[in-house]
Amino acid sequence: MTLTAVLDWHRQTFELKCSGVPAERLSEKAIPPSGLSLHGLVRHLAQVERWWFRQQFAGEDVPHLYYSNGDPNQDFDSLGGDPAEAFAVWHAECDHAREIVARTSSLDQTAICQPDGQPISLRRIVVDMITEYARHDGHADLLRERIDGATGY
Secondary structure, three states: OHHHHHHHHHHHHHHHHHOOOOHHHOOOOOOOOOOOOHHHHHHHHHHHHHHHHHHHHOOOOOOOOOOEOOEOOHHHHOOOOOHHHHHHHHHHHHHHHHHHHHHOOOOOOEEEEOOOOEEEEHHHHHHHHHHHHHHHHHHHHHHHHHHHOOOOO
């Protein structure tokens, strides 16, 4: 379970990078011209968790979060709403993902990925999620430093 432990470490790292930031500053796009914000990143990560674990691997028929074909960047661009709610949604999606992994007999189990119809293993999804979080942990680190000077974790 090294891979799932590393994924959880990255999830925790992201949360630490956001902790202590006042709610009114979580939506700041602090690194112009980038449109990234901590609020946008947590919304994006919630959707990515849902997409890979629930929609793709488990085949759950649940709607997208913060995404539509007409507005594919709404996770970063449409930052209305309470950031605390976005964090609650992200926590719930992480919990769903952990449950899916726990009830799967092997990380080598596959599911058919949509829309291309190709099989994908749970192992590949976990590895891809680690790289997704590693990239966004770096973004969060830069955003946090610009917001209040905090570094590390």
